Amino acid sequence: xxxxxxxxxxxxxxxxxxxxxxxxxxxxxxxxxxxxxxxxxxxxxxxxxxxxxxxxxxxxxxxxxxxxxxxxxxxxxxxxxxxxxxxxxxxxxxxxxxxxxxxxxxxxxxxxxxxxxxxxxxxxxxxxxxxxxxxxxxxxxxxxxxxxxxxxxxxxxxxxxxxxxxxxxxxxxxxxxxxxxxxxxxxxxxxxxxxxxxxxxxxxxxxxxxxxxxxxxxxxxxxxxxxxxxxxxxxxxxxxxxxxxxxxxxxx
Ligand SMILES: Nc1ncnc2c1ncn2[C@@H]1O[C@H](COP(=O)(O)OP(=O)(O)O)[C@@H](O)[C@H]1O
Ligand SMILES: [Mg+2]
Numbered sequence: 201x202x203x204x205x206x207x208x209x210x211x212x213x214x215x216x217x218x219x220x221x222x223x224x225x226x227x228x229x230x231x232x233x234x235x236x237x238x239x240x241x242x243x244x245x246x247x248x249x250x251x252x253x254x255x256x257x258x259x260x261x262x263x264x265x266x267x268x269x270x271x272x273x274x275x276x277x278x279x280x281x282x283x284x285x286x287x288x289x290x291x292x293x294x295x296x297x298x299x300x301x302x303x304x305x306x307x308x309x310x311x312x313x314x315x316x317x318x319x320x321x322x323x324x325x326x327x328x329x330x331x332x333x334x335x336x337x338x339x340x341x342x343x344x345x346x347x348x349x350x351x352x353x354x355x356x357x358x359x360x361x362x363x364x365x366x367x368x369x370x371x372x373x374x375x376x377x378x379x380x381x382x383x384x385x386x387x388x389x390x391x392x393x394x395x396x397x398x399x400x401x402x403x404x405x406x407x408x409x410x411x412x413x414x415x416x417x418x419x420x421x422x423x424x425x426x427x428x429x430x431x432x433x434x435x436x437x438x439x440x441x442x443x444x445x446x447x448x449x450x451x452x
Contacts, residue, residue, distance in 0.1 A: 206237075206238040206239075207238065207271075207273050207274030208235040208236060208237055208238065208271070208273075208274070209236045209237065209238045209239075209240070209272070209273060209369060209370050209402035209404075210234075210235065210236040210259055210270070210271070210272060210370065210402070210404060211235045211236075211269075211270070211271040211274075212232055212233055212234050212235070212255075212258075212259065212268070212269070212270055212271075213233050213268055213269045213271075214231055214232075214233060214267060214268040214269070215229050215231070215232040215233065215255070215258065215265050215267070215268035215269075215270070216229060216230055216231065216232075216265060216266045216267040216268055217229040217251070217254055217255075217258060217263075217265050217266050218266055219254070227425055228251040228254050228425055229251050229254060229255055229258070229265070229425050230424075230425040230426055231268075231426065232255060232268070232422070232425070232426070232427050233268075233427065234420060234427055236370075236402055236404055237402070238273075238369070238400075238402055239396065239400045239401070239402055240396075240402055240403075240417050240418065241392070241393065241396040241402075241403040241405070241415070241416045241417045241418075242402075242403070242404055242405070242416060242417065242418050242419075242420065243405045243406075243407060243412070243413045243415075243416035243418070243419045243420070244404070244405070244406050244419075244420055244421075244422055245406075245407060245408065245410075245413055245419060245420075245421050245422070245443075245447070245452075246406075246421060246422035246423060246452070247423070247452045248408070250422045250423060250424065250425070251422060251425055252374070252406040252422055253374055253406070255406075255422065256372050256374050256404070256406060258270055259272075259293075259372065259404070260289050260293050260295060260372060261277050261280075261285035261286070261288060261289050262289070264278070265278075272288060272292050272293070272370065273292065273369065273370075275288065290315070290318070290319070290366065291366065291368060292368055292369060292370055293368050293370045293371075293372055294360075294362075294363025294364050294365075294366065294368045294370070294371045294372070295363055295371075295372050295373075295374075296356070296359055296360055296363050296371065296372070296373040296374070296376045297359065297374055297375075297376070298374060298375040298376065298378040298379050299379055300347070300352075300355040300356055300358075300359045300379075301359065302347040302355055302358060302359055302362075303347075304346065304347055304348060305346070306346075306347075307343065307344050307345065307346060308334065308339065308342050308343050308344070308345050308346075308347070308350070308358050309327070309330060309331070309334075309343040309344070311347070311358060311359075311362055312330040312333065312334060312358060312361045312362045312365050313326060313327065313330045313365065314362065315362060315365050315366040316329075316330070316365055316366060319366065326365075329365065330361065330365055331343065333361040333364055333365060334357075334358070334361050336361075337357040337358075337360060337361055337391055338357060339354050339357045339358055339361070342354060342358070351384070352379055352380045352381070352384055353380055353381070353384030353385075353387060353388065356376055356377075356380060356384070356388050357388070357391065360376075360388070360391055360392070360395070364395065364399075364401070368401075369401055369402060370401065370402045370403075370404065371392070371395060371401050371402070371403045371404070372404045373392065373403065373404070373405045373406070374406050375406055375407055375408065376388055376392070376405070376407075377389065377407065377409055377412055378407075378408065378409075382411075385409065385411075385412065386411070389411075389412050389415045390415075392405065392415065393415045403416075410440050410443040410444055410447065411440055413433075413438060413440075413443045414435075414437070414438045414439070414440050414443065416435065416438065417434065417435045417436070418432060418433065418434050418435065419432070419433040419438060419443060419446070420432050421446060421447075421450055421452070423450050423452065428450060431446050431449065431450065433446060
């Protein structure tokens with residue numbers, strides 16, 4: 201099956217979500233719709249508080265939308281039970297966070313192997329797989345270290361290795377460079393681009409950094425709970441000036 205025939209990695213239709221107490225429900229997402237093609241690298245930009253993390257949570261099935269649908273690889277999440285959604289997330293999505301979310305009392309190798317251990321898979325083959333990922337991302341010599349012994353860039357490389365260890369087809373990254381220096385952040389973006397190009401994984405990135413956005417195939421903008429669908433930038437090699445211009449046009 202060619203990539204053009206494959207079901208979209210993510211398809212979001214008519215998504216609405218509200219937060220706050222019942223008496224003061226505030227809309228965060230209003231009629232959001234987009235598709236992430238299999239093997240595509242899509243970047244979502246929006247001002248702080250615009251609902252980007254909420255959107256990623258809904259896509260990962262960590263929360264349920266008030267209305268609308270989320271499909272992963274052509275399978276709609278909303279029709280599934282809670283345990284089925286958990287399995288769909290475990291097997292379908294690797295998640296990378298701004299603050300890494302590594303477990304402090306586990307070594308690098310234990311952290312990366314955790315998703316496999318949770319599946320009941322922990323043996324020499326799994327260990328070799330984790331080591332290969334760590335080697336590939338330039339932290340193969342840190343397997344016995346604990347997270348607090350690593351730099352921010354190293355922690356994020358480890359967390360990307362963890363997110364890929366279970367061979368999930370979709371990588372969701374919520375501001376993965378937000379806590380890194382410019383240089384470490386650029387290195388992380390190169391890793392994400394490579395994961396998309398070489399492994400054919402689909403990548404969904406949220407960032408505030410225009411330079412990060414230039415690594416994506418496509419950039420869309422989330423403003424006041426709406427995807428500003430008139431503003432969409434497509435690569436390859438999205439110029440940083442066009443990202444700045446789009447943000448300025450949107451008043452972000
Ligand atoms: N559980 C919650 N209860 C109340 N407000 C929330 C909750 N989650 C998010 N919000 C609010 O919804 C808005 C969007 O949050 P979020 O998705 O985290 O934004 P972003 O990640 O784009 O900065 C923010 O105004 C935030 O304060
Ligand atoms: Mg956020």
